[in-house]
Structures are given as C-alpha cells and as structure tokens.
Amino acid sequence: MTKPIHSLALASAMALVGNLAAADVTLSVLIDNNAETITAFDALTAAYTAAHPDVTFETEQRPGGADGDNIIKTRLATGEMADVFVYNSGSLFQALKPEQTLADLSALASQANVVDSFKPVVTSQDGAVRGIPFGAAMGGGIYYNIPLYKELGLSVPHTWAEFMANNAKVAAAGKVAVAQTYGDTWSSQLFVLADFYNVLQADPNFAADYTANKAKYATTPAAMQGFAHLEEVFKAGNLLNPDFGAAKFDDGMHMVASGEAAHYPMLTFGLGTIKQNYPDLVNDIGFFAQPGEDAAHNGLTVWMPSAIYVPASSKHMDEAKGFLDFIASVDGCNVMIKAIGATGPYLIKGCELPADVPPSVADMLPYFQTAGLTAPALEFLSPIKGPSLEQITVEVGTGIRSAADAAALYDQDVEKQAKQLGLPNW
Amino acid sequence: MKQRQYINGLMALAVASVIFIVPFVYIFLMAAKTKQQASTLDFSWPQEWHFWANLVEVVQTRNYMLLLAYFNSTVITVGAVTLLVLFGAMVGYVLQRRPSAASRLVFGFVIAGLMIPPAVVPTIWVLQGLGLFKTLTGMILIQVAYGLSFSVLLFRSFIATVPRDLDEAALIDGAKPWQIFYRVVLPLLKPVTVTLIVVQSIAIFNDFTNPLYYLPGKENVTVQLTLFNFQSQFQSQFNLLFMNILLVTIPPLIVFIFFNRQIVAGMTAGAVKG
Numbered sequence: 001m002t003k004p005i006h007s008l009a010l011a012s013a014m015a016l017v018g019n020l021a022a023a024d025v026t027l028s029v030l031i032d033n034n035a036e037t038i039t040a041f042d043a044l045t046a047a048y049t050a051a052h053p054d055v056t057f058e059t060e061q062r063p064g065g066a067d068g069d070n071i072i073k074t075r076l077a078t079g080e081m082a083d084v085f086v087y088n089s090g091s092l093f094q095a096l097k098p099e100q101t102l103a104d105l106s107a108l109a110s111q112a113n114v115v116d117s118f119k120p121v122v123t124s125q126d127g128a129v130r131g132i133p134f135g136a137a138m139g140g141g142i143y144y145n146i147p148l149y150k151e152l153g154l155s156v157p158h159t160w161a162e163f164m165a166n167n168a169k170v171a172a173a174g175k176v177a178v179a180q181t182y183g184d185t186w187s188s189q190l191f192v193l194a195d196f197y198n199v200l201q202a203d204p205n206f207a208a209d210y211t212a213n214k215a216k217y218a219t220t221p222a223a224m225q226g227f228a229h230l231e232e233v234f235k236a237g238n239l240l241n242p243d244f245g246a247a248k249f250d251d252g253m254h255m256v257a258s259g260e261a262a263h264y265p266m267l268t269f270g271l272g273t274i275k276q277n278y279p280d281l282v283n284d285i286g287f288f289a290q291p292g293e294d295a296a297h298n299g300l301t302v303w304m305p306s307a308i309y310v311p312a313s314s315k316h317m318d319e320a321k322g323f324l325d326f327i328a329s330v331d332g333c334n335v336m337i338k339a340i341g342a343t344g345p346y347l348i349k350g351c352e353l354p355a356d357v358p359p360s361v362a363d364m365l366p367y368f369q370t371a372g373l374t375a376p377a378l379e380f381l382s383p384i385k386g387p388s389l390e391q392i393t394v395e396v397g398t399g400i401r402s403a404a405d406a407a408a409l410y411d412q413d414v415e416k417q418a419k420q421l422g423l424p425n426w
Numbered sequence: 427m428k429q430r431q432y433i434n435g436l437m438a439l440a441v442a443s444v445i446f447i448v449p450f451v452y453i454f455l456m457a458a459k460t461k462q463q464a465s466t467l468d469f470s471w472p473q474e475w476h477f478w479a480n481l482v483e484v485v486q487t488r489n490y491m492l493l494l495a496y497f498n499s500t501v502i503t504v505g506a507v508t509l510l511v512l513f514g515a516m517v518g519y520v521l522q523r524r525p526s527a528a529s530r531l532v533f534g535f536v537i538a539g540l541m542i543p544p545a546v547v548p549t550i551w552v553l554q555g556l557g558l559f560k561t562l563t564g565m566i567l568i569q570v571a572y573g574l575s576f577s578v579l580l581f582r583s584f585i586a587t588v589p590r591d592l593d594e595a596a597l598i599d600g601a602k603p604w605q606i607f608y609r610v611v612l613p614l615l616k617p618v619t620v621t622l623i624v625v626q627s628i629a630i631f632n633d634f635t636n637p638l639y640y641l642p643g644k645e646n647v648t649v650q651l652t653l654f655n656f657q658s659q660f661q662s663q664f665n666l667l668f669m670n671i672l673l674v675t676i677p678p679l680i681v682f683i684f685f686n687r688q689i690v691a692g693m694t695a696g697a698v699k700g
Contacts, residue, residue, distance in 0.1 A: 034658045078550045
C-alpha cells in the first residue's frame with residue numbers, strides 16, 4: 001500500500017521540481033549594438049516571454065566590426081558564448097569553425113519557413129544548416145534623389161551608359177552627380193561589389209571558378225567592369241562631390257536625401273540613417289540596382305542579412321531552439337516589422353511587407369518578385385574576400401591607381417586569404 | 427626684455443589653449459546639439475540647446491547603465507592602482523637594494539612582462555580555471571599584471587636615488603626590515619607614487635579593449651564600454667555619444683586637477699623630513 005503513495009509523492013515532487021526548473025530559464029542573448037537590432041530584439045523577447053512566461057531573457061550588446069568579430073571568436077573559443085547570438089552570415093560565418101562551435105539547426109521546425117536562397121550562407125562544410133535569418137535582406141546598388149530626377153526629367157537607368165548620361169545632365173545642372181565618401185573606406189567598395197549581378201550574367205560560373213583559382217578579376221573582363229566604373233566616375237572630372245576624399249557615410253546619405261547629390265552607391269541599410277536623422281526626407285530617395293552593359297539583364301546584387309545562431313556549448317539548448325522557432329515564424333517576422341519597419345524583404349515565407357514602405361524599399365521589391373533578378377554578392381558564394389579591397393578601391397576612386405592595376409593587385413591580396421583558408425589549388 | 431618674455435608667454439598660452447581647449451569645446455558643443463545637427467560633425471554653434479535633455483537621456487540609457495559603469499570603473503581603478511603602488515614599490519625596493527643572481531632573474535621577468543604581448547584566449551582560460559572570469563576581482567588582477575612591470579621599473583630607478591645611508595641609519599636605530607620600508611623608504615617615494623597613480627589611473631580608467639574581452643556580461647560594463655550604446659558600425663547618435671564622452675572625461679579630469687597640486691607638493695617635499 002505504501003509503495004504507490006511513495007511513487008505518487010515522488011512524481012508530484014518531480015513535477016514540482018520540473019516546474020520550478022522551467023520557471024527558472026533565463027536565456028542569455030548577445031546582439032550587435034545597431035539601434036535596429038536592439039529594438040527588434042526588445043520586441044521579439046517581450047513577445048516570446050508574453051507567450052512563454054517561463055522563459056526570460058538577458059540581452060547583452062557587442063560592438064560591430066573587427067572588435068565584434070574578436071568578441072564572438074573569443075567567447076566561442078572559451079565556451080562563454082550566450083545561448084543565442086546574432087552574427088554575419090556567409091564568409092564570416094564560415095570563419096567561426098561552425099562544425100565545432102555551433103549547434104545544428106537543420107531539424108528546427110521553422111526551417112521550412114526560411115527562404116531557400118538563405119540556407120547556403122549559414123550551412124557549414126558538413127552540410128548542416130546552423131542559423132536562421134535575422135532582419136531584412138539588403139540590396140547593393142545606387143540611391144537616387146527623386147525630386148532631382150523629376151526636376152531634370154531623368155528616368156531610372158538600366159544600362160551603365162544611361163547612368164553616365166544621367167550623370168552628365170546632373171553635372172550640367174550644377175549638382176553633384178555621384179556622392180562618394182572615402183572617409184569611410186568601406187563605402188568605396190560598392191561599385192565593385194554591387195556589380196556582381198552583372199558579372200554573373202556574363203560569366204555564370206565566376207564564383208566557383210574564382211574559388212578554385214581558375215578565374216581572376218584582372219583576366220575576366222566582366223569582373224573588371226566594377227573597377228573600371230569606379231575609375232570612369234573619377235576620370236569624368238566633374239561628377240563627384242569636392243570633398244569625396246574626406247566625406248563620411250552619413251554625409252553621403254545626407255547629400256543624396258537632400259538633393260545635393262543625385263546618386264550615392266550604397267547598401268540599402270542606409271535608409272535607417274535617413275530615418276533616424278532626416279525622417280522628413282525618407283520619401284525623397286529612391287533606389288535602383290547597379291546597371292550593367294545590357295538593359296535586358298538588369299538585376300540586383302543582394303546581401304544576405306545576419307543570422308541567429310545557438311552555440312554548441314549552450315546549456316539551454318531546447319529553450320533557445322524554441323525561441324529561434326518563434327523568430328523564424330511569420331508571427332516573429334511580423335513582430336520585427338512592427339518594431340523596426342522594413343528596409344527590404346524578410347526572408348521568411350509568407351511574411352508580407354506593409355503597403356506603406358518607403359519608396360527606396362518599394363523600388364527594391366520588384367527585383368525579388370521575379371526569379372532570376374537577384375544574385376547574392378560574391379562574399380556569399382565564395383569564402384574569399386581580400387582584406388585590402390577597400391583600400392584598393394579608394395586608390396582607384398581617387399585616381400591614384402588604374403583599374404587594371406587595381407584588379408591585378410586585388411588578385412594578389414586575395415591569394416593570401418585563400419592560402420590562409422587552405423583552399424585547394426591556390 | 428621684459429616685454430618679450432611677456433609676449434612669448436602669451437603666445438605659448440595661446441598655442442596651449444588651442445591644443446587643449448578647442449577639442450573640449452568641440453565635445454561640449456556636440457553634446458548640446460540635436461541628433462540631426464550633430465550628425466554633420468561640424469564645429470558650429472548648436473541651433474537648439476539640448477544639453478540637459480541629452481544628459482538625462484545618456485544617464486537613463488539601458489536602465490541607468492552609466493551609473494553602474496562609473497561604479498565598476500572606480501572599483502577597478504582604485505583596486506588596481508592600490509595594488510600596483512604597493513607591489514611596485516616593494517619589488518622595486520628589493521630589486522634595487524639586493525643585487526644578486528635571483529634579483530637579476532626576477533628583473534629579467536619584469537622586462538619580459540613589458541616586451542611580451544599578452545594573449546587573450548589563454549588568459550581567459552587561466553581566469554576560468556581560477557573562477558575569476560567575469561568578475562571585477564579578475565579584471566583588477568589583469569590590470570595589475572599588465573601594469574606591474576612598468577611600476578617596478580619606475581620605482582626601482584627612483585629608489586636608486588634614495589641614499590642607502592638612510593636604510594643603514596634606520597637599521598642602526600633598531601628598525602626591522604619592514605619598518606625600514608614602510609617608515610623610511612615609502613614616504614620618500616611620494617613623488618614617484620603620485621606620478622604612478624596619475625599615469626596608471628588614467629590608463630586603467632580609460633582602458634577599452636581589456637574590459638571588452640575580459641569582462642563580458644551585462645552587469646560588468648565599464649565607462650568606456652558605454653560609448654558603444656551610441657556608436658555602432660552603420661549608425662551613430664553623435665550628440666549622445668559626445669555627451670557620454672563628456673561625462674566619461676570628467677572623473678579623470680577631477681583626479682588630475684586634484685593631483686596636480688599633489689604632484690607639485692610631492693616634488694618639493696622630495697627631501698628628507700626631519
């Protein structure tokens with residue numbers, strides 16, 4: 001008679017302990033310190049805690065850039081990583097040794113919601129998907145000032161020649177045709193990187209050949225175009241803003257939004273800066289993909305968003321995966337859109353953008369709606385990206401180095417990195 | 427002659443004020459601007475004065491993170507500088523007064539400490555092994571380890587200027603070794619101690635990378651890390667960033683003004699007291 005009672009007591013005690021343990025789960029979260037990331041995560045964690053009162057969150061921020069890379073690597077190496085963290089996808093993801101440090105998320109239920117084109121950029125060498133997308137995809141292209149385009153009677157260019165013709169008209173009207181901001185060296189790379197859709201049109205195997213050391217920038221005419229465009233814009237003499245050598249990214253966004261400049265080559269996240277500093281100018285900027293040689297093949301080079309990962313060392317693996325399931329669901333996506341709006345399409349199936357997106361986002365959407373009009377940037381297709389590209393593009397953009405010379409130099413720069421990664425055939 | 431000196435002095439003062447005061451004025455003006463105006467980074471007069479609003483916003487950000495950061499930074503700075511002065515003086519004293527094979531070996535390690543750069547991940551492993559990772563104690567010990575070589579060198583060379591006769595006189599009067607150190611030598615080290623306190627407390631208070639890597643965690647912020655609340659890779663709120671810089675600059679400034687008198691007093695009191 002006593003035995004059943006014992007086991008009953010034991011069972012209820014265990015249930016009690018179980019409840020207590022469940023109530024105790026606090027997931028630590030490590031995110032970058034971009035204002036949008038913070039706002040989005042505040043909303044996501046609040047919504048998840050409301051639905052699952054047993055899970056609470058402790059959010060920690062880290063800097064971006066090189067310091068952020070070091071923090072992520074250090075904390076993964078020492079087993080001190082938070083239960084959930086945000087980090088770049090693509091080649092930076094591969095540098096984390098994902099097979100050893102990150103949890104396998106292939107079996108996550110919500111992977112079914114994730115757009116297929118995203119999965120390769122968070123798949124480790126062994127074929128396991130280890131991340132889910134966070135935030136909106138970005139396009140690399142050219143921002144333009146809508147009122148200025150109307151005033152001068154210009155239309156959105158579909159070839160590089162049309163773009164240069166527009167530039168000449170803008171310059172003749174006494175405005176800055178192309179804003180460049182080499183004070184932030186990274187912003188100098190856009191003409192080269194955003195041209196990659198056009199490279200792929202001319203040479204569909206470029207990424208694979210490039211990784212295998214068969215194709216080079218200097219010997220592939222289509223790939224050379226990016227450097228050549230950069231040179232051309234400088235050589236034209238009257239297209240750039242006078243302070244292009246010292247201006248910063250913020251200045252560039254301000255110039256194109258206020259109509260001081262007609263064009264600014266940039267990634268679409270630049271809209272966030274306009275929203276913060278000049279909210280009344282948001283509707284004055286539009287966006288188009290970097291035009292290539294052929295109007296029939298006009299498409300957009302796309303940067304995949306960051307991803308959310310769970311480290312293999314996490315002590316709350318199940319809860320962390322539950323949280324990720326929520327983020328990658330349509331509900332989670334809507335929570336994010338409500339919190340930070342949309343600077344581009346979210347890579348979750350069935351997650352619709354609101355109708356009142358700013359014009360530069362609306363300009364970007366048609367590329368995504370037709371298959372084949374977008375291509376990922378090279379850094380998502382190949383692990384190789386030379387560390388000195390931004391210095392080289394500044395040299396070309398300021399006329400110090402010729403385009404041909406720069407392409408050859410970049411090929412050398414890339415070689416060091418390929419050897420470090422231990423790629424075959426280098 | 428007198429007039430030329432006057433003019434020279436005035437010019438030196440003008441140059442010094444341009445170098446030291448202009449950046450500070452820039453920080454102050456930026457801190458008072460609106461978000462929009464600050465984003466252009468001009469050296470201009472604020473169109474609207476938002477000084478108080480910015481101040482309140484910076485202090486309140488992330489649940490009063492700045493106040494916690496002040497506390498953490500103060501604990502780390504005071505703790506580390508105290509240990510640095512104490513151990514630096516002790517080791518420097520022994521190394522200078524007792525030349526032997528052992529002290530030369532120890533001195534070799536001190537020099538090595540200056541030359542060999544520290545590695546982050548192994549240091550974290552050591553801290554994890556000791557259970558000190560993510561604690562203020564661990565951070566203090568790291569700052570002591572990084573600064574000790576410099577302190578020992580400074581003290582050792584200064585102690586060389588203190589005559590040995592003083593030690594011997596105290597010994598003949600019947601002082602024990604620790605009495606000689608604490609009662610005779612340490613008071614004479616005041617000038618160099620003040621120098622060390624100023625140099626190290628500013629370096630430790632302003633240290634950014636070490637707390638970034640060795641002191642992760644929400645509760646473990648230091649003042650320099652709060653700057654990242656307003657600066658990110660693509661978007662920065664420059665008005666709040668400069669307000670934060672202003673607030674972070676004030677404590678070392680106060681320390682410096684306070685110790686400025688002490689430095690002068692310490693220099694003149696370098697002679698033996700009766």
